[in-house]
Amino acid sequence: MTTSLQDGQSAAGRAxxxxxxxxxxxxxxxxxRGDARDLAPAPWLHARALLPPPxxxxxxxxxRRKKKDLDVLEMPSxxxxxxxxxxxxxxxxxxxxLFPRANSRKKQVIKVYSEDETSRALEVPSxxxxxxxxxxxxxxxxxxxxxxxxxxxxxxxxxxxxTIEDHELVIEVLSNWGMEEENKxxxxxxxxxYEFFKNPMYFFPExxxxxxxxxxxxxxxxxxxxxxxxxxxxxxxxxxxxxKEQGKKSWKKIYFLLRRSGLYFSTKGTSKEPRHLQFFSEFxxxxxxxxxxxxKKHGAPTNYGFCFKPNKAGGPRDLKMLCAEExxxxxxxxxxxxxxxxxxxxYQNYMHPYQGRSGCSSQSISPMKKGCLRLGTHGSxxxxxxxxxTNMAIHRSQPWFHHKISRDEAQRLIIxxxxxxxxxxxxxxxxxxxxxxxxxxHGQKIKHFQIIPVEDDGEMxxxxxxxxxxxxxxxxxxxxxxxNKGVLPCKLKHYCARIAL
Numbered sequence: 301m302t303t304s305l306q307d308g309q310s311a312a313g314r315a316x317x318x319x320x321x322x323x324x325x326x327x328x329x330x331x332x333r334g335d336a337r338d339l340a341p342a343p344w345l346h347a348r349a350l351l352p353p354p355x356x357x358x359x360x361x362x363x364r365r366k367k368k369d370l371d372v373l374e375m376p377s378x379x380x381x382x383x384x385x386x387x388x389x390x391x392x393x394x395x396x397x398l399f400p401r402a403n404s405r406k407k408q409v410i411k412v413y414s415e416d417e418t419s420r421a422l423e424v425p426s427x428x429x430x431x432x433x434x435x436x437x438x439x440x441x442x443x444x445x446x447x448x449x450x451x452x453x454x455x456x457x458x459x460x461x462x463t464i465e466d467h468e469l470v471i472e473v474l475s476n477w478g479m480e481e482e483n484k485x486x487x488x489x490x491x492x493x494y495e496f497f498k499n500p501m502y503f504f505p506e507x508x509x510x511x512x513x514x515x516x517x518x519x520x521x522x523x524x525x526x527x528x529x530x531x532x533x534x535x536x537x538x539x540x541x542x543x544k545e546q547g548k549k550s551w552k553k554i555y556f557l558l559r560r561s562g563l564y565f566s567t568k569g570t571s572k573e574p575r576h577l578q579f580f581s582e583f584x585x586x587x588x589x590x591x592x593x594x595x596k597k598h599g600a601p602t603n604y605g606f607c608f609k610p611n612k613a614g615g616p617r618d619l620k621m622l623c624a625e626e627x628x629x630x631x632x633x634x635x636x637x638x639x640x641x642x643x644x645x646x647y648q649n650y651m652h653p654y655q656g657r658s659g660c661s662s663q664s665i666s667p668m669k670k671g672c673l674r675l676g677t678h679g680s681x682x683x684x685x686x687x688x689x690t691n692m693a694i695h696r697s698q699p700w701f702h703h704k705i706s707r708d709e710a711q712r713l714i715i716x717x718x719x720x721x722x723x724x725x726x727x728x729x730x731x732x733x734x735x736x737x738x739x740x741x742h743g744q745k746i747k748h749f750q751i752i753p754v755e756d757d758g759e760m761x762x763x764x765x766x767x768x769x770x771x772x773x774x775x776x777x778x779x780x781x782x783x784n785k786g787v788l789p790c791k792l793k794h795y796c797a798r799i800a801l
Contacts, residue, residue, distance in 0.1 A: 431466035450490035459597035460589035492718025494650040528639040544621035583641040604630040695774035700795035722793025742789040
């Protein structure tokens with residue numbers, strides 16, 4: 301009876317094996333038989349099952365079990381359709397290949413630079429995005445995230461730079477670099493990255509925008525922005541640009557027209573007729589870069605250059621260089637191209653920042669000094685207990701103060717971090733060593749205001765308005781104009797800082 305039970309269990313296992321290949325593998329390995337022939341019943345099992353029953357000591361229950369075993373054993377054998385899944389006696393019961401592999405992402409080391417040329421090496425997975433890298437650096441360096449931190453691609457050999465969009469894969473960007481190129485990733489703030497969603501009126505001048513179909517009434521800047529994000533309608537950006545002729549050093553002023561299908565130029569004045577329009581560049585396989593030194597590197601007529609560069613590595617001959625007359629025009633062209641290329645993805649990047657971000661602005665994290673805005677009877681702050689010498693030097697530790705930088709360098713820093721209203725820095729004056737200069741952005745232009753020291757009763761003060769409002773130190777002055785417009789065109793909002801990694 302014991303033998304019959306074992307045989308019945310073996311047969312049951314083989315029946316299950318016919319339903320599941322994995323079960324067949326387990327069953328065959330457990331019994332020490334690994335090939336498809338094990339599924340067929342052995343002849344000696346039939347002979348043993350047909351032996352006459354023993355004396356009546358076994359009872360009716362044993363007869364019923366034998367009959368059931370006989371029925372199972374006499375079932376026709378079915379060949380195994382998956383012999384490769386059966387294990388041999390020399391292999392393990394379960395092969396690792398049958399189980400899903402763990403998600404093993406390849407990692408790569410990247411180096412990210414800050415504006416002061418300090419760098420930090422990071423080991424990152426292959427699918428990390430630019431936003432992920434920024435978040436990682438924010439956490440490692442204990443910065444406050446105000447959603448303006450940005451990763452830039454810097455190409456020094458051709459003097460170009462671009463914003464890497466938050467959703468772009470960083471390793472994919474690096475894979476397009478040539479082996480001998482000394483390209484870099486920079487980490488810094490860019491307040492203008494999504495400013496066009498907040499204040500579109502500054503980015504799309506009326507004289508540069510037209511519409512393919514007739515519109516009823518005046519179109520607001522917000523409606524223009526919505527058209528860019530729509531797949532059915534779009535505004536046309538048009539105007540004159542200087543274009544560098546292919547294979548030549550000369551530049552030619554041509555009328556350009558930007559549409560959803562690409563950038564075109566007119567071969568006959570300002571005509572928009574299809575027969576006069578010639579294709580210049582598309583967006584799908586190219587990235588839009590800003591020229592950092594167009595006059596020096598490429599002989600451009602102005603400093604407001606930008607260009608299309610193919611995604612794959614290429615030399616200067618593959619660049620399609622353009623140059624605008626002013627910064628507002630360049631900003632309009634570059635912003636419109638970004639919107640047409642990425643569309644709703646840009647809007648999602650803007651609307652859905654990381655969960656748990658602090659949302660603090662640069663104003664909320666600027667160093668505050670208690671009692672610094674106590675005003676006297678003449679509207680000026682009362683003197684603190686600190687000495688005059690200390691008050692005159694305390695500003696040097698502030699992130700918005702830049703010691704001994706030129707006017708051009710100040711303008712470069714502000715442009716790099718975005719021509720948004722209220723972006724500012726304070727620097728030493730080059731023309732007068734005893735004074736300071738407040739450089740700030742307003743209306744996509746950079747303006748400079750001299751901070752003059754005045755003396756009253758043997759004590760030194762700082763003023764922007766000929767002494768009507770006086771401050772004992774520059775920290776008080778900055779904090780006052782962060783809260784009050786005063787004589788400035790707008791309040792101070794975002795400071796330009798050079799961070800170290």
